[in-house]
Amino acid sequence: MTTTSTPPDSRTEAALALGDDALVLSHRLGEWAGHAPVLEEEVALANIALDLLGQARVLLSSVGDEDELAYLREERAFRNLQLVEQPNGDFAHTIARQLYFSTYQTLLYGQLAAADGELAPLAAKAVKEVAYHQDHAEQWTLRLGDGTAESHARIQRGLDALWRFTGEMFQPVVGLDIDRTALRESWTASVTAVIERATLTVPSGPQSGAWTAGAGRQGLHTEPFGRMLAEMQHLHRSHPGASW
Amino acid sequence: MVTTAPTALETELLALAGSVPDPELPVLSLADLGVVRGVRVLAPGKVDVELTPTYTGCPAIEAMTADIEQVLHEHGVAEVSVRTVLSPAWSTDDISAEGRRKLTEFGIAPPRAHAVDGPVPLSLSIRCPHCGSTDTELLSRFSSTACKALRRCASCREPFDHFKEL
Numbered sequence: 001m002t003t004t005s006t007p008p009d010s011r012t013e014a015a016l017a018l019g020d021d022a023l024v025l026s027h028r029l030g031e032w033a034g035h036a037p038v039l040e041e042e043v044a045l046a047n048i049a050l051d052l053l054g055q056a057r058v059l060l061s062s063v064g065d066e067d068e069l070a071y072l073r074e075e076r077a078f079r080n081l082q083l084v085e086q087p088n089g090d091f092a093h094t095i096a097r098q099l100y101f102s103t104y105q106t107l108l109y110g111q112l113a114a115a116d117g118e119l120a121p122l123a124a125k126a127v128k129e130v131a132y133h134q135d136h137a138e139q140w141t142l143r144l145g146d147g148t149a150e151s152h153a154r155i156q157r158g159l160d161a162l163w164r165f166t167g168e169m170f171q172p173v174v175g176l177d178i179d180r181t182a183l184r185e186s187w188t189a190s191v192t193a194v195i196e197r198a199t200l201t202v203p204s205g206p207q208s209g210a211w212t213a214g215a216g217r218q219g220l221h222t223e224p225f226g227r228m229l230a231e232m233q234h235l236h237r238s239h240p241g242a243s244w
Numbered sequence: 245m246v247t248t249a250p251t252a253l254e255t256e257l258l259a260l261a262g263s264v265p266d267p268e269l270p271v272l273s274l275a276d277l278g279v280v281r282g283v284r285v286l287a288p289g290k291v292d293v294e295l296t297p298t299y300t301g302c303p304a305i306e307a308m309t310a311d312i313e314q315v316l317h318e319h320g321v322a323e324v325s326v327r328t329v330l331s332p333a334w335s336t337d338d339i340s341a342e343g344r345r346k347l348t349e350f351g352i353a354p355p356r357a358h359a360v361d362g363p364v365p366l367s368l369s370i371r372c373p374h375c376g377s378t379d380t381e382l383l384s385r386f387s388s389t390a391c392k393a394l395r396r397c398a399s400c401r402e403p404f405d406h407f408k409e410l
Contacts, residue, residue, distance in 0.1 A: 043388070044385060051390055055300050121333070125334070132408065
């Protein structure tokens with residue numbers, strides 16, 4: 001079932017892009033429950049997921065019914081970045097994803113909060129929350145990179161593997177009026193500084209594959225996303241209207 | 245948005261709504277926490293309340309809404325609508341001095357005051373709510389709820405929650 005019968009307007013596109021990023025990453029982080037390496041991280045990842053879920057609810061509710069949008073859209077109707085739908089991997093892989101995404105989200109919300117658009121109230125609130133997510137990711141990148149040979153190798157593998165999904169963050173989104181050049185420059189400077197301090201190497205490969213450039217925002221997703229959605233949506237679809 | 249000065253009734257109802265205890269930190273009232281933004285009487289027996297969440301995803305907002313509705317219903321207001329507003333964003337600076345005192349008494353280090361907007365402040369010392377020592381260390385940036393960090397006191401060795409600055 002698709003929820004949009006008419007072409008979505010620019011306001012809808014922007015809210016869906018940011019809302020789906022938050023929703024999908026929230027679900028991925030929630031998958032850590034019961035599996036995190038230490039109790040503190042179990043709690044930290046769940047709290048970060050909760051912040052993101054709250055942001056997703058505000059964004060999706062602003063353009064439709066949040067439950068319909070989360071549970072009844074097909075894969076191609078989701079507008080999230082492919083980065084956030086990537087499987088968790090090991091803890092270092094998740095931290096690499098967090099570093100890339102939370103840096104982007106902090107800078108993006110910072111720009112939106114400073115502007116006077118419709119997203120400004122949410123952005124002004126959320127930027128303070130995601131600053132903690134970014135701090136969490138940076139501190140862990142430093143500890144893993146500057147830790148043991150094993151942790152160093154794992155975080156480097158995560159950074160390398162996810163690098164090709166980072167270019168999509170700087171693609172234009174209809175209705176998102178931001179300075180993309182400044183966003184990209186600040187993101188690169190920030191991530192580079194952390195990676196180098198962590199004694200790691202900034203990946204040098206392309207930031208998007210030929211077949212994926214900007215694809216998540218257009219509704220094209222990677223193979224693991226379908227399985228994630230199946231798990232996320234099956235309860236609601238099996239029992240329509242069910243509540244706790 | 246409230247544009248006119250509150251009436252005596254609105255002030256009374258605001259105090260009532262503010263007297264509701266926070267569902268997760270019951271030592272604090274919603275007034276201490278600074279989350280009730282305003283109460284407006286739209287018509288006799290019909291009241292609009294503006295509530296702001298601490299964190300966007302704070303699950304306590306639903307319990308707060310229900311509790312405010314209940315206390316105003318009990319006071320004879322037939323129709324209560326509690327609206328969630330995001331702007332201006334809530335800050336830990338909105339917690340009252342009384343609220344900070346109660347947090348410390350409850351064993352939670354209160355948030356430090358923000359001087360200016362900026363990156364997450366980490367350098368100022370945080371005082372142990374049990375023994376008062378400033379020799380404390382961060383154990384985890386996220387604790388029992390999103391709004392708290394877990395710390396440990398190096399003097400008395402007790403772990404404690406710190407209400408993070410937001």
